[in-house]
Amino acid sequence: MSEQPLDGVLVPKVVLDRASPVPLYYQVATCLQEQIEGGELPVGGRLENEVELADRLGVSRPTMRKAIGYLVERGMLVRRRGVGTQIVHPKVRRPVELTSLYDDLAKTGRAPRTEVRSLEVGPATDAVAETLGIPTGTLVTTFERIRYAGDEPLAIMHNAVPVDVVALRAEDLEQHGLYEILRSAGRVPRIANQVVGAKAATATEARLLGDPRGAPMLTMTRTAWDESGRGVEYGSHVYRASRYSFELTLTC
Amino acid sequence: MSEQPLDGVLVPKVVLDRASPVPLYYQVATCLQEQIEGGELPVGGRLENEVELADRLGVSRPTMRKAIGYLVERGMLVRRRGVGTQIVHPKVRRPVELTSLYDDLAKTGRAPRTEVRSLEVGPATDAVAETLGIPTGTLVTTFERIRYAGDEPLAIMHNAVPVDVVALRAEDLEQHGLYEILRSAGRVPRIANQVVGAKAATATEARLLGDPRGAPMLTMTRTAWDESGRGVEYGSHVYRASRYSFELTLTC
DNA sequence: TTTGATACTTTGTAAGGACAAAGTATTGAC
DNA sequence: GTCAATACTTTGTCCTTACAAAGTATCAAA
Structure with missing residues (x-):
């Protein structure tokens, strides 16, 4: 068994299943990713060179390169010509996940609750129609929700x-996140434009969220499109700055 | 001259320079990108299939695929097996560019001005050392700046x-953006973690920025690492919400 | 008319080979 | 000993070829 060579070049252990429908390059990539996240491949360490790696795993160099490229894209690996491939950062999430607040809360174990304050179907306003790229007057479901984490309004x-x-009902919106509903209807959001800002709470907002009037609020407006370029959602949200912030990882 | 075929399949015009050091796939990609942004290739249109395109441009299919893949990655194109490649969105910037406020202002044509209020060298605090991943007590340059757009504080x-x-001097920081300095010193930020929130202006902040006390402020803290995984910058910034917001495009 | 099988189109994955370019280490001359 | 030229290592680009899988359209049979 060839163990770690002398000069600190790392030899990841990868098991492949050529019968699986999962692409080879993806199997290699996730295998590497797990070992990086698990700490078996330490940050700063240098990976075996592409050619050897490909050889040892029994895949072609293009396949190996595609696997490495996948991890480079998400900031876990860095490669430099003439030098090699290095592990740079263990826990890196993709540039901001395209998820909803509901998903975020559910993931962090806080019980999300939703109150649908209004829901009506009517023709889209000019502004909404334009940002979504749909004809003016197209029927849209417009609704207002309050999102709680536990008992606290967020x-x-x-x-x-x-x-x-998708046809939306208040009952569904109280039980599930909007993105969850969109996904199960096959209208997966693929690309979104977000603008994040701040403002002072209006009297109404303050009352609904239990904050003093003028309290700082984080605002986010988002337009999302599905894979065919069709606008699927426009949102304009106000978060209590004292309870919420956005975290994002960017790679250049 | 073969013009646009009948069924609306788009035939982009691409001119390649094989003598150029710029990779072929990148030449193809930027050429397509320009035509999409310029509107010559309309949103929703279907592109010629890979094989024909590669053939017509005189490149191999892998090269053509790499070019298309590049644009798919940043959300401009979408491809579906058995169907083809479609143009989904014209103006899409990379998931949030890793730039500084200075760069942003300069790009939008507003004259950025910087006032360095303090600058000192000393051992890093525990918190800073930990986020940057450097030993406690490592010498860091700590500084405070006010950024203006024209005459208005931002x-x-x-x-x-x-x-x-990098060794930083106040004079340099008044003339150039921090990221510009880092780049020219060869310490290119490659990956960054940002947290965006909001808060009310303190008395000092209000005074410095010319806003009333308690005015809503957008906050952003960022840690950036270079390609070797070394922490190069920690920043904690406060923006006037009335004058600034973050815009970002995300792909899932 | 509807259904189901079939053919066709188009992207997805994979292999193998060749050369270029960048970075590192070594060697030799002065 | 220092510096420049050279060799070597490693990733970057590009080509050709082949087959698989998904989606669409066609066509025939019930």
């Missing part, structure tokens, strides 16, 4: 979703 | 940069 959320994208 | 910025990353 955010007021305004949304507009074209009715032909 | 933000208060606090930073810490290890002295062995």
